[in-house]
Amino acid sequence: xxxxxxxxxxxxxxxxxxxxxxxxxxxxxxxxxxxxxxxxxxxxxxxxxxxxxxxxxxxxxxxxxxxxxxxxxxxxxxxxxxxxxxxxxxxxxxxxxxxxxxxxxxxxxxxxxxxxxxxxxxxxxxxxxxxxxxxxxxxxxxxxxxxxxxxxxxxxxxxxxxxxxxxxxxxxxxxxxxxxxx
Amino acid sequence: xxxxxxxxxxxxxxxxxxxxxxxxxxxxxxxxxxxxxxxxxxxxxxxxxxxxxxxxxxxxxxxxxxxxxxxxxxxxxxxxxxxxxxxxxxxxxxxxxxxxxxxxxxxxxxxxxxxxxxxxxxxxxxxxxxxxxxxxxxxxxxxxxxxxxxxxxxxxxxxxxxxxxxxxxxxxxxxxxxxxxx
Numbered sequence: 001x002x003x004x005x006x007x008x009x010x011x012x013x014x015x016x017x018x019x020x021x022x023x024x025x026x027x028x029x030x031x032x033x034x035x036x037x038x039x040x041x042x043x044x045x046x047x048x049x050x051x052x053x054x055x056x057x058x059x060x061x062x063x064x065x066x067x068x069x070x071x072x073x074x075x076x077x078x079x080x081x082x083x084x085x086x087x088x089x090x091x092x093x094x095x096x097x098x099x100x101x102x103x104x105x106x107x108x109x110x111x112x113x114x115x116x117x118x119x120x121x122x123x124x125x126x127x128x129x130x131x132x133x134x135x136x137x138x139x140x141x142x143x144x145x146x147x148x149x150x151x152x153x154x155x156x157x158x159x160x161x162x163x164x165x166x167x168x169x170x171x172x173x174x175x176x177x178x179x180x181x182x
Numbered sequence: 183x184x185x186x187x188x189x190x191x192x193x194x195x196x197x198x199x200x201x202x203x204x205x206x207x208x209x210x211x212x213x214x215x216x217x218x219x220x221x222x223x224x225x226x227x228x229x230x231x232x233x234x235x236x237x238x239x240x241x242x243x244x245x246x247x248x249x250x251x252x253x254x255x256x257x258x259x260x261x262x263x264x265x266x267x268x269x270x271x272x273x274x275x276x277x278x279x280x281x282x283x284x285x286x287x288x289x290x291x292x293x294x295x296x297x298x299x300x301x302x303x304x305x306x307x308x309x310x311x312x313x314x315x316x317x318x319x320x321x322x323x324x325x326x327x328x329x330x331x332x333x334x335x336x337x338x339x340x341x342x343x344x345x346x347x348x349x350x351x352x353x354x355x356x357x358x359x360x361x362x363x364x
Binding site: 006020041062063067117165172 | 210358
């Protein structure tokens with residue numbers, strides 16, 4: 001039996017199978033018996049890392065985002081490789097993008113970025129015990145590293161340079177901790 | 183001239199043009215002159231609403247999310263109609279989904295949900311002066327309304343029932359305010 005809210009998938013068609021996403025068109029039966037369609041984007045999932053320096057600054061990367069047509073400031077992040085453990089991915093992406101090697105990764109929260117059309121889940125971690133190493137970004141990845149205080153991060157949010165979900169969550173989480181709630 | 187981080191789109195192909203999303207495959211020139219492809223999902227954008235009741239509880243909706251295959255708890259939200267003002271959309275979606283009419287809508291923050299592959303922007307508002315009216319959900323939308331204290335919301339986050347970006351941002355924002363930082 002379906003609950004009062006659940007939908008049942010009647011038919012499923014793959015529209016596009018790319019290197020990052022897979023797009024699927026579902027025909028569904030609604031809780032009242034009528035039918036509708038759902039457009040669904042499958043994504044492998046990703047991690048984001050809050051990495052604090054010894055001076056208490058947070059490490060950001062500046063990166064061009066093609067879907068937005070602009071360069072924005074984000075926490076270090078990257079998508080999961082097939083079968084990869086999210087924590088291992090967090091260690092890897094932090095080092096690749098920023099050169100920082102961390103001693104420890106602590107999970108903070110995981111969330112779906114856009115549950116209306118995508119299954120992407122983002123696992124947020126806090127890196128502890130940073131050691132400066134060497135950056136090794138992916139061959140098609142061009143990033144600049146920037147370290148900001150909380151006040152500077154809020155200013156960049158006001159300006160719209162910090163403007164993506166995981167980084168807004170990171171800044172609010174950081175603020176909570178500074179206020180004594182984290 | 184391109185900056186050191188920017189990409190240039192060489193070719194653009196529309197893969198799928200649905201009722202909600204449009205999927206596009208771009209061939210891009212990277213900052214170092216090599217080429218790569220980018221898979222991009224276009225989305226009309228959306229709003230999410232923090233609506234506090236007179237008792238200081240926050241209004242949530244429970245909704246089945248097909249991409250996740252489960253029912254989750256979110257703040258009231260919905261996608262922008264073509265040409266719709268985000269604030270007008272916030273008033274409309276809050277009333278449709280919860281029955282609450284608001285006197286005022288105050289913008290909190292806007293963010294891209296998943297800048298690696300989508301251009302969806304989410305505008306977060308705070309509703310003030312709620313008056314209970316009548317719910318009028320979309321014909322293919324089935325939601326249940328639930329009102330929670332901050333402590334209850336954190337418990338639902340721990341349990342994984344609150345698990346999407348906009349709602350996690352909303353709960354952290356609320357916590358900041360309670361701690362005296364908002």
